[in-house]
Amino acid sequence: MTRASEAPSTDETEVGSYFVANYPPFSVWSPEAIVADARPALDRAPAGVPLGLYLHIPFCRKRCHFCYFRVYTDKNAREVAGYLDTLVGEWALYAETRALAGRPLDFVYFGGGTPSFLSTSQLDSLVSRLTAITPWTDAAEITFECEPGTLTEPKLAAIRGMGVTRLSLGVENFSDDLLELNGRAHRTPEIARAYTAARALGFPQINIDLIAGMLGETDENWRQCIERTLALDPDSVTIYQMELPFNTTISGDKLHGRGQFSDPVASWATKRRWVAEAFEALEAAGYHVGSAYTAVKNPATTKFVYRDRLWEGADLVGLGVASFGHINGVHLQNLDKWETYSEAVGRGELPLGRAYRPTDDERLIREFILQLKRGALRPGYFREKYGVDIAGRFGEPLASLERDGHLAERSAERLALTRDALLQVDVLLQRFFLPEHRDIRYT
Ligand SMILES: C[S@@+](CC[C@H](N)C(=O)[O-])C[C@H]1O[C@@H](n2cnc3c(N)ncnc32)[C@H](O)[C@@H]1O
Numbered sequence: 001m002t003r004a005s006e007a008p009s010t011d012e013t014e015v016g017s018y019f020v021a022n023y024p025p026f027s028v029w030s031p032e033a034i035v036a037d038a039r040p041a042l043d044r045a046p047a048g049v050p051l052g053l054y055l056h057i058p059f060c061r062k063r064c065h066f067c068y069f070r071v072y073t074d075k076n077a078r079e080v081a082g083y084l085d086t087l088v089g090e091w092a093l094y095a096e097t098r099a100l101a102g103r104p105l106d107f108v109y110f111g112g113g114t115p116s117f118l119s120t121s122q123l124d125s126l127v128s129r130l131t132a133i134t135p136w137t138d139a140a141e142i143t144f145e146c147e148p149g150t151l152t153e154p155k156l157a158a159i160r161g162m163g164v165t166r167l168s169l170g171v172e173n174f175s176d177d178l179l180e181l182n183g184r185a186h187r188t189p190e191i192a193r194a195y196t197a198a199r200a201l202g203f204p205q206i207n208i209d210l211i212a213g214m215l216g217e218t219d220e221n222w223r224q225c226i227e228r229t230l231a232l233d234p235d236s237v238t239i240y241q242m243e244l245p246f247n248t249t250i251s252g253d254k255l256h257g258r259g260q261f262s263d264p265v266a267s268w269a270t271k272r273r274w275v276a277e278a279f280e281a282l283e284a285a286g287y288h289v290g291s292a293y294t295a296v297k298n299p300a301t302t303k304f305v306y307r308d309r310l311w312e313g314a315d316l317v318g319l320g321v322a323s324f325g326h327i328n329g330v331h332l333q334n335l336d337k338w339e340t341y342s343e344a345v346g347r348g349e350l351p352l353g354r355a356y357r358p359t360d361d362e363r364l365i366r367e368f369i370l371q372l373k374r375g376a377l378r379p380g381y382f383r384e385k386y387g388v389d390i391a392g393r394f395g396e397p398l399a400s401l402e403r404d405g406h407l408a409e410r411s412a413e414r415l416a417l418t419r420d421a422l423l424q425v426d427v428l429l430q431r432f433f434l435p436e437h438r439d440i441r442y443t
């Protein structure tokens with residue numbers, strides 16, 4: 001069982017995840033808080049923060065051996081169509097609440113699973129029904145995640161036609177052998193085809209996802225991945241270090257000693273070195289590192305609105321099975337089983353599974369740790385928003401970061417991590433948690 005405050009006991013990539021996506025840990029969210037906190041929050045007038053919409057499309061052609069998302073590979077066309085009807089029904093229920101009624105959407109995110117798994121006609125129908133409830137013509141960003149092998153030119157044209165501004169391609173690696181070994185459905189020719197077609201359609205931003213530390217990764221292959229990435233010339237590159245949460249196929253294999261995956265996953269030090277090398281090469285080519293996971297070519301024009309708004313406390317409606325959201329100061333998560341989720345919406349109820357109302361101090365911690373993932377933050381932001389001096393509030397954990405040589409700057413204007421600290425930020429953040437959240441399960 002992974003405990004949030006533990007640094008890895010060894011440098012090996014053991015089963016259990018250190019990735020910090022939210023605060024407080026999901027394990028303290030509860031079904032009881034739905035009635036006590038979530039429903040009252042939905043009945044209150046909005047607080048004037050931006051509003052986003054996340055749509056979880058949980059379908060994939062194949063389940064990648066490393067994947068930890070809630071995905072299905074066995075649903076037929078009728079079930080997929082039923083799920084999309086449920087998404088629309090859920091959005092209609094939200095649109096009737098006092099917290100959401102009449103509010104414009106600032107950003108939209110199609111995530112998964114694989115949104116590009118849907119056919120052009122399924123997408124057209126979904127989008128026309130969702131936007132009939134709330135238009136998103138004025139949204140600052142619409143992101144759409146794709147698995148390259150699911151894209152055709154007509155489908156990409158339809159995605160562009162939906163108003164998508166940020167297309168994200170799950171490239172992961174440029175070696176067919178590694179893609180195969182890790183259970184990916186796509187191969188390298190599909191990457192080039194999808195990327196070229198997307199460029200021709202004029203998407204304002206194309207991001208590619210890579211993973212450092214896939215099964216079978218080597219120094220030489222990773223160097224080639226960096227070269228191939230630079231040759232594509234994407235606007236934004238996201239590099240994750242391979243995590244092994246409990247629910248991946250690889251984790252199950254390791255925990256139960258089945259021995260299907262004999263290759264070990266590279267150590268954390270090796271994965272950090274690979275990301276460092278990639279960031280250095282990207283910087284040499286003119287990119288800017290904007291967080292522990294991303295580099296962008298032009299920070300003036302290439303934004304990531306979804307990430308930045310969430311890290312500054314925006315509201316988010318999360319539609320779909322197991323989706324996460326945050327409304328009027330309350331964290332929400334949907335029911336995480338296909339049947340219970342669909343049945344709840346069918347009954348005309350919001351399909352909530354658990355919730356949590358963070359205190360002001362917990363909201364401060366949440367924003368502080370998430371913003372630290374950018375590598376640098378502005379203490380003035382926390383003074384203005386919370387009336388809190390972070391040097392005082394986080395005196396002890398900041399001193400410990402400083403002692404360990406992890407701070408590149410600590411002034412009244414700016415707090416910045418070293419590059420080495422940024423590349424292991426998820427482990428360092430846990431010292432900012434409240435004591436009661438340090439020795440508990442994270443998820
Ligand atoms: C929802 S997927 C993106 C869209 C599409 N499903 C795909 O994979 O092409 C989000 C990203 O999570 C990353 N990811 C998935 N499992 C991971 C793991 N175990 N460790 C690190 N990153 C992972 C991959 O880079 C993947 O592109």
Ligand code: SF4
Nearest residue numbers: 060063064067112113
């Ligand atoms: S990584 Fe992407 S394509 Fe692979 S199973 Fe997960 S969501 Fe699906």
